[in-house]
Amino acid sequence: MTKPKNTLLLVLAFFAIYVIWGSTYLLNKIAVQELPPFMLASIRFTVAGLLIFILCKMLRIPLNITKKQLKNCILAGFLFLSLGNGFVVWALQYVDSGLAALEIAAQPLVILLLMRILDGKKIQPMSILGVIIGIMGIFLLVSQNQIISNENTLLGMVMIFMCMLSWAYASLFVAKADLPSNYFVNTGFQMFAAGIILMIGSLAIGEEWILPTQWSSPVQYSLLLLILFGSIVAFTSFNYLLKIVSPEKVATSTYVNPIIALLLGWWYLEEQITTQSAIAAVVLLTGVYFINTKKKLVLFSRFSSKNH
Template sequence: MSQAPKTALVILAFFAIYVIWGSTYLLNKIAVTELPPFMLASIRFTTAGVLIFIICKVLGKKISITRRQFLNTVIAGFLFLAFGNGVAVWALKYVDSGFAALELSAQPLVVLILMRILDGKKIKPMSMVGVGLGIIGIYLLVSQKTITSQDNSVIGMIMLFACLLSWAYGSLFVSKANLPANYFVNTGYQMLTSGFLLFIGSFLFGEEWSSPLSWTAPTQYSLILLILFGSIVAFTAFNYLLQVVSPEKVATSSYVNPIIALILGWYFLDEQITFQSGIAALVLLTGVYFINTSKSLAIPSRFRRNKKIIPRPRI
């Protein structure tokens, strides 16, 4: 591939992980106002998983995996998608999409703390600065009276924090687990199995399913965009970038996604961006930057296998 097309492809890929992933908060917020959360997530991931396997067959990719790999994809799918995503979408019933994006951006902070607790990983001085800033940013974010006074907002915050824990532990799990070598196949199994788990959860919670033909147009478009772009295009772009640029550059999406989510939520849903939220975002994302920099956090080789970076919550 010549330099010009490759450069254009890299730019398009960054646009995908910056803007498309940043927009998923808005799209989920639109859809969950009409649809039950587990039903919404189940349809999204099951459909995306099936489409991924169809694409794999067309491309001649081998999709057979071992029993251990299948079990590990089920566990990873539960931690990242069934619980980590399903509950986060549920939380959007109670909090703004921009708020959710900011709270979930603290995931590297939680990963670092879990690495210390579970693996005895020493936290370096610059990472300690990031942890401190992250804690301050989270406090500034969740302590606003304009937010805590909203109905069930505290429940939404707690649900998002539970998702943070699930994603953080899942990040540590996949760094050590035996998973399919092909990222696309790995994702297909995670999405398909998590879609099934979410279907069971939807049934247990008594959610009422409805035909897509009865949904409003914004909900229909939101789910289509979540499946095709949020689940397939952006993830493909993410893995492509991991092969052609440094993981640290790919990780910059952690700082851009919440900003995109805040802007889109404000523009399309009239979500309020307070001065305190702006300060919280600045402090929190600065803390995430300190934690993500290679100099401040020397991640062991097992956490960077095949140039893989610790995944972030994408809802």
């Protein structure tokens, strides 16, 4: 049984996952140029989780959850944030922020295929067309000479794809899992768990932790924005949407995220937008559109019926 929808909340939540998340690629890219990736992600999520707990206490929101809910929060945090985000931050050491966002634009394709494999959901004809177009877009993106010739960049792109698989599976898991009903509580436990997991991983591989007083001003501001908006606001909105609308609709944020990331990376970091990247963006986002569209599917069905 779906929960009643609040139109204003839906609009604000979609704005958060569309626009705010689109800017996080730039913020992570700025920070990871100075800080170790897993340390960066660990601080972001641990602090964000603690702030949410404090906010819940101030608002008198109970933090009591069941053992099953705690277990599910830890698993979701691991899949979404430790794997799905932590390794994206690692990959940003070698991949431009815009290219990373553009590759992640293929996430609806991955979710659709996972829903077919895991849930047996039938793929509609227009969605199949979208998958084919999406694969063509990914090929155009990763077949560029500057990517193929650079081993680290190619490794980063492969790592981002693995993160996409983790994030896509987590989206399907969260949509059905028994999690805290309050979205702040849900987000807080997921973030705090992911932060601790990333901290353990960071220490295990010997990353050098740097005191905040030694960070440059751009890194300090970037991490502050990542914690407050990229983590607390956007991820809470994301968890809210996963319970209210379908995973495919939530994944439509990938229409907007790569465009914002490409423009911000070009504007602030002078990242190059090649002609092939621009073409890949158009092709890939066209595929994502066909995967998610409903109207086109109806038109396609009418056209087919007239020709048979």
